[in-house]
Amino acid sequence: MILPLAIKSLRNRRLTAGLTVLSIALSVALLLGVERIRQESRETFANSVSGTDLIVGARSSPVHLLLSSVFGIGNATNNRELGELSKDRRPAGGRLDHSPLAG
Secondary structure (H helix, E strand, O other): OHHHHHHHHHHHOHHHHHHHHHHHHHHHHHHHHHHHHHHHHHHHHHHHHOOOOOOOOOOOOHHHHHHHHHHOOOOOOOOOOHHHOOHHHOOOOOOOOOOOOOO
């Protein structure tokens, strides 16, 4: 009894019903697309950082240090030259590995 009445109401309001269905479909597609991009970016970030165990650098913003040392983006701040380190702070062999991407 109520189903024929609902169908008749939809036929009388075709444009409104069609726009409603279209907007819901677009909203769901947009939501799924954003969720997919978020998931892929998390996986990509995790894969690119997975080979890094420790990042050592001068005192600065952790984000700048991570971006500079792992991804090569931007400049690390408060960098010191290798010669500025005092002899007593050097390791036992006196050698320092100063490779920017030493893993």
